[in-house]
Structures are given as C-alpha cells and as structure tokens.
Amino acid sequence: MQQTEDVTAADKAALARTDVPRVKPLAQQVADQIAAGEVVERPASIVKELIENSLDAGATQIDITVAGAGIDLVRVRDNGHGVVASDMTLALTRHATSKISTAQDLLGVASLGFRGEALASVASVARVSMKSATADAAMGHQLDSHGGTIVTDSPCAHPVGTTVEVRDLFYNTPARRKFLKTQRTEVARIDQVVRRLSLAHMQVGFTLSHEDTRNRRLELAPGRINQRLKEVLSPAFVEDSVVIDEATEDYLLSGWVGLPNHHRRQTDQQYFYVNGRAITDKVVGHAIRQAYRDVMFHGRHPVFVLFLELPAEMVDVNVHPTKHEVRFRDTRRVHDFIFGSLHRALSDIRPQSGAPAAAVPYETEPVTAAPHPRQSGLVLSSAPSQQTPAGGLTQMIADEAPGWLQQESPVAQEDGIPPLGFAIAQLKGVYVLAQNAQGLVLVDMHAAHERITYEKLKQQAARSAIPRQPMLVPLALDVTVAEADLVEDLAGELVAAGLDVRRTGRQAITVYEIPALISLKVVPSLIKDLLSDLAEFGSSEEVANAQFDMLASVACHGSVRANRQLSVLEMNALLREMEQTENAGLCNHGRPTYFMQSMDELDKLFYRGQ
Numbered sequence: 193m194q195q196t197e198d199v200t201a202a203d204k205a206a207l208a209r210t211d212v213p214r215v216k217p218l219a220q221q222v223a224d225q226i227a228a229g230e231v232v233e234r235p236a237s238i239v240k241e242l243i244e245n246s247l248d249a250g251a252t253q254i255d256i257t258v259a260g261a262g263i264d265l266v267r268v269r270d271n272g273h274g275v276v277a278s279d280m281t282l283a284l285t286r287h288a289t290s291k292i293s294t295a296q297d298l299l300g301v302a303s304l305g306f307r308g309e310a311l312a313s314v315a316s317v318a319r320v321s322m323k324s325a326t327a328d329a330a331m332g333h334q335l336d337s338h339g340g341t342i343v344t345d346s347p348c349a350h351p352v353g354t355t356v357e358v359r360d361l362f363y364n365t366p367a368r369r370k371f372l373k374t375q376r377t378e379v380a381r382i383d384q385v386v387r388r389l390s391l392a393h394m395q396v397g398f399t400l401s402h403e404d405t406r407n408r409r410l411e412l413a414p415g416r417i418n419q420r421l422k423e424v425l426s427p428a429f430v431e432d433s434v435v436i437d438e439a440t441e442d443y444l445l446s447g448w449v450g451l452p453n454h455h456r457r458q459t460d461q462q463y464f465y466v467n468g469r470a471i472t473d474k475v476v477g478h479a480i481r482q483a484y485r486d487v488m489f490h491g492r493h494p495v496f497v498l499f500l501e502l503p504a505e506m507v508d509v510n511v512h513p514t515k516h517e518v519r520f521r522d523t524r525r526v527h528d529f530i531f532g533s534l535h536r537a538l539s540d541i542r543p544q545s546g547a548p549a550a551a552v553p554y555e556t557e558p559v560t561a562a563p564h565p566r567q568s569g570l571v572l573s574s575a576p577s578q579q580t581p582a583g584g585l586t587q588m589i590a591d592e593a594p595g596w597l598q599q600e601s602p603v604a605q606e607d608g609i610p611p612l613g614f615a616i617a618q619l620k621g622v623y624v625l626a627q628n629a630q631g632l633v634l635v636d637m638h639a640a641h642e643r644i645t646y647e648k649l650k651q652q653a654a655r656s657a658i659p660r661q662p663m664l665v666p667l668a669l670d671v672t673v674a675e676a677d678l679v680e681d682l683a684g685e686l687v688a689a690g691l692d693v694r695r696t697g698r699q700a701i702t703v704y705e706i707p708a709l710i711s712l713k714v715v716p717s718l719i720k721d722l723l724s725d726l727a728e729f730g731s732s733e734e735v736a737n738a739q740f741d742m743l744a745s746v747a748c749h750g751s752v753r754a755n756r757q758l759s760v761l762e763m764n765a766l767l768r769e770m771e772q773t774e775n776a777g778l779c780n781h782g783r784p785t786y787f788m789q790s791m792d793e794l795d796k797l798f799y800r801g802q
C-alpha cells in the first residue's frame with residue numbers, strides 16, 4: 193500500500209514539472225507543415241501544384257523558372273483569370289479553395305486542384321510571394337509570406353494573371369531539406385512534371401527555364417501537337433506511333449501508342465491521363481502490357497500517350513493527396529476497353545500495299561532534307577470507332593497528322609502486285625529478297641515463318657476447347673484463405689481455362705488437370721499468378737500467356753531454320769501468308785520480320801537523279 197502511495201506522489205510531482213508533455217492543439221502553422229509533407233515532398237511537387245493552379249485559372253500561357261533545382265526558386269507565371277485582391281490571404285490559408293464548396297462537389301471534380309491546401313502547405317515551408325491581377329481590377333495585388341506569416345500585403349503592378357514565387361524551400365525545416373536527392377534528380381523530376389502536364393494541355397503554351405549553369409530551356413508553343421510530341425518524347429515517336437481513337441457510349445480513349453519496334457528500357461515515356469489528370473494505375477498498366485505482350489521484345493517497355501475520358505462519377509480522384517491515383521467504378525470494363533483498343537491497333541500490323549517505304553527504321557539518313565521516307569510501310573488502323581468525338585484533340589490530331597496518317601486506307605494493289613511482291617532470290621539461306629511495286633523487300637524467313645505458325649496455333653487454340661492433361665501426381669499448393677475462396681468461387685472459369693483445381697483445405701488447393709499445352713514446371717507459379725490476377729483484375733491472361741509461351745516455342749522450333757534452301761514457290765507462299773497474318777510485321781519475340789526500301793530511297797542512296 194505504501195508503495196502505491198509513493199507512486200501516486202511521484203506522479204503528482206511529475207505532473208507538476210513542466211517538462212512532461214501535455215496534449216494541446218497544434219498551432220495552425222505547425223499543422224500546415226505536417227500536412228505539407230503530403231503535397232510538398234520536393235520542388236517538383238511545388239511546380240506541379242503551381243502549374244495546376246494556373247491551368248485551373250484558364251491560363252493559355254504558363255512560364256516556369258527554376259533555380260537551384262527548385263530549392264532556391266520556383267516561379268510560375270500565368271495569364272489566367274487572377275485572384276481577387278481580398279481573396280489572396282484566404283488563398284494562402286489551409287482548406288480555402290475557390291473550386292469546390294460542398295462534399296457533394298467532390299464527386300464530380302473537374303478542376304485539377306480542390307483540396308485548397310497546396311498554397312498553404314508551400315507557404316508554411318518556404319518564402320512565398322503571390323502577385324495577381326484580375327481583368328476588372330485597377331491594380332494588381334501582392335502578398336508575401338515567410339513560413340506562413342504574411343509580411344507584405346500591398347498593391348503592385350501586374351498584368352492580368354498570377355505569378356507565384358517560392359524561394360528557399362524548407363529553409364525553416366532543415367530536416368526535410370536533407371532528404372532531397374541530388375540536384376540532378378530534382379531537375380529531372382521537374383522536367384518530367386512539366387512534360388507530363390504539357391501533354392494533357394496541348395492548347396496551352398509552356399516555357400521552362402532552369403537558371404543554373406546550363407540554362408536549359410524547354411519551349412512548347414500552344415496547339416502544335418507534333419512539335420510537342422517531338423520535344424517531350426522524341427522525333428522518332430511521331431513517326432513510329434499509331435493514333436488511338438476509340439469510343440463506347442461512355443468511354444473514350446485517344447492518343448498515340450508507339451509501334452512495337454519503338455521500345456525503351458525504362459517506363460519513363462508512358463503517359464496516361466484519366467479525365468485530363470496524369471495517373472499511374474495497376475489495372476491500366478496491366479491492360480497495356482497485355483496488349484503489347486505478343487509484339488514487344490521481352491523486357492522492353494512501350495511508349496505511349498493516352499487519354500481516357502469517362503463520366504466523372506465513374507472515377508474517384510480523391511484517393512490520394514498528390515492525386516496520382518484514381519479509383520475506377522468498373523475496373524474490369526476499364527481494363528477490357530483499354531486492352532481491346534490497343535490490341536486491335538497493334539494486331540493490325542501487317543504488310544499493306546500502297547504505303548510508302550520501310551517497315552522498320554533504318555539507320556541510313558536520306559541524303560537530302562526531303563521528308564523522311566520511312567513513314568511506315570505498316571499501315572495501322574484501329575477498328576473504326578462507333579462514334580468519332582467531335583472537335584478537341586481529335587480535330588487537332590487530324591489537322592496536324594503526318595502524311596501517312598491522313599492517307600485513305602491502303603491503295604489498291606498496282607498491276608496485281610501483292611504488298612510484299614514476288615520473290616527473286618534467297619540470300620545466304622537467311623533472307624528472302626523480293627520486289628514489289630515500290631521497290632525492294634527483304635524478309636527474315638525464320639522470323640516470318642515463326643510468326644505465321646504462332647498465329648495459326650493461337651487460332652487453333654482459340655477455336656477448340658482447351659485440351660487438358662491430367663497431372664500424374666495431383667499437385668497440392670498452399671495458398672491464402674482468400675485465394676482458396678477464389679478457387680471455390682471461380683471453378684467454372686478455371687475449367688474453361690483448362691484447369692481442374694479444387695479447394696482441399698482452408699488454405700490448400702490441389703491441381704488435378706492442366707492445359708495440354710502448358711509445361712509442368714510452370715504450374716505452381718502459374719496458379720499463383722493466376723489467382724492474384726483474378727483477385728485484382730477480375731480476369732487473367734496468365735493461362736493464355738503460358739499457353740502462348742508454349743505455342744511460341746513450338747512455333748519457333750517448328751519454323752524454317754536459317755540455312756534452309758527454299759524454292760521460289762515456297763518463298764512466294766511465305767510472302768502470301770505473311771500478308772494474311774496478324775502481327776506479321778514482327779516475329780513473336782518482337783523483332784521485325786521484313787524491311788522495305790522504295791526505289792526512291794535506293795536512288796537516293798546512289799545519288800541518282802540529283
């Protein structure tokens with residue numbers, strides 16, 4: 193008892209001392225600094241928030257200046273509608289926004305900003321100066337804030353629009369400053385932010401200047417789509433890409449996807465927007481990868497700029513403070529729509545007549561400055577959309593499209609010469625030489641035959657029910673309860689996919705039969721991947737993938753090997769089959785199967801007629 197008394201006394205003594213922490217509300221400024229962590233991780237996030245504000249203000253020109261990788265200075269100047277002088281203090285205050293007013297508004301947010309916390313957060317960790325003028329104000333107004341405290345509030349001269357300057361980022365939170373990566377990384381991130389936003393706002397002009405030793409500058413004129421694609425992606429992308437423009441009654445997918453031969457080691461040139469907002473999304477990523485599966489070289493990544501538009505109520509943008517993620521109402525439909533649209537566009541890669549020039553980029557530069565002739569011997573078209581959206585991006589694409597995109601469907605065959613022409617000879621047992629109406633055709637016969645065989649096998653597999661093989665020894669697998677539930681629920685789907693898998697315990701399943709075309713050793717990982725796909729996307733291509741992998745290796749081994757002598761008859765038969773085959777422009781490892789060079793190009797090589 194004595195002891196308890198003592199403890200209580202000690203407690204009392206402790207309570208009387210001032211160093212015992214007490215619970216009290218945070219000062220507004222401190223709360224802002226904490227919240228700032230969500231939106232203001234780094235200079236690039238400030239650049240993003242400021243540009244989004246300019247876009248929300250209807251700006252048509254946005255000029256960005258950065259110094260010291262954005263730590264010393266980020267300045268964004270726009271010609272938008274400006275801020276009313278008496279609203280400026282509020283604009284720098286947390287949860288003050290002009291963009292929404294009720295929780296209901298959150299369901300259909302059309303503006304890029306809506307949380308009303310970006311400026312307050314930035315202001316709490318830097319020195320911020322905002323100058324702005326509206327069209328009907330006689331003067332501009334200026335507000336300076338240091339770490340969230342207003343130090344200047346006075347009229348100033350400023351054209352209609354707004355300039356926000358952020359200096360000395362994290363000057364009052366040195367710990368945060370330490371976490372920034374090297375200057376080079378920060379500069380690259382800022383560039384990426386500007387590029388990303390600029391692609392979604394083709395009608396807005398952007399300049400970005402880095403005021404550092406290199407004084408780099410990016411200038412994007414309003415409305416010039418091809419110039420922008422060239423600057424932001426690469427000149428080659430404009431030529432090596434297909435326009436996507438597909439609509440259902442409520443979804444619209446538009447933009448550009450790179451041809452399979454235009455691939456990259458990184459995923460850094462993948463731009464996807466949902467209702468104008470740049471996002472990364474697992475479902476979307478999965479759908480796109482699937483669409484390229486058959487035609488992309490393994491381990492390489494496609495390049496794309498895609499815009500998905502759907503009714504605001506079918507997507508939730510209020511998922512994450514930085515707004516990089518969204519949540520779709522109908523994940524499955526979004527997945528299938530994207531996959532279907534791209535798959536059709538990419539499957540159409542096959543030889544066509546009438547189109548000028550080569551199937552694959554060749555390295556030889558044309559001798560003259562004439563328009564580059566290699567604007568695709570691949571004529572690509574996505575399936576006709578039920579409805580072509582009027583105006584907007586589509587119209588701009590049409591206005592600016594390179595010549596080959598505006599071409600009508602392939603020109604009829606001249607003099608009955610088929611697109612890939614007729615065989616002349618075989619080169620070193622590897623290549624078939626042919627001539628068509630335009631000039632020279634060179635075919636890698638192994639790659640071509642492999643693609644043809646593969647497509648045939650795929651069609652056969654699709655036509656008939658998937659043949660199954662029983663496992664000699666049924667395979668027991670440990671899984672999660674959720675996965676076991678899934679196996680129980682999806683028995684029908686699994687059988688359709690050629691799998692007899694049953695739940696055999698709370699956390700156990702057993703595999704009794706597998707598709708005949710799948711090799712035994714991939715089964716455990718296949719089932720795991722399949723279940724995780726089913727859980728996440730509601731569908732899976734894993735079984736099909738494994739089957740296709742098998743088909744591909746059957747095709748590869750069953751195809752004509754190099755060094756086999758073919759007769760002219762056989763060679764011509766190969767060319768005709770290629771013309772009939774989906775994806776014939778590429779073998780199923782993503783390598784090109786043929787190459788064309790027109791007489792004009794050959795003439796240029798030899799300086800003929802100049």
Ligand code: ADP
Nearest residue numbers: 245249283289290305306307308309310311354
């Ligand atoms: P949000 O964009 O989420 O509303 P912000 O903190 O980014 O929150 O901005 C607060 C408010 O300041 C905006 O709602 C807007 O009214 C005003 N504002 C900020 N930047 C600009 C700008 N460049 N032009 C016009 N108004 C702006």
Ligand code: MG
Nearest residue numbers: 241245305310
């Ligand atoms: Mg904002």
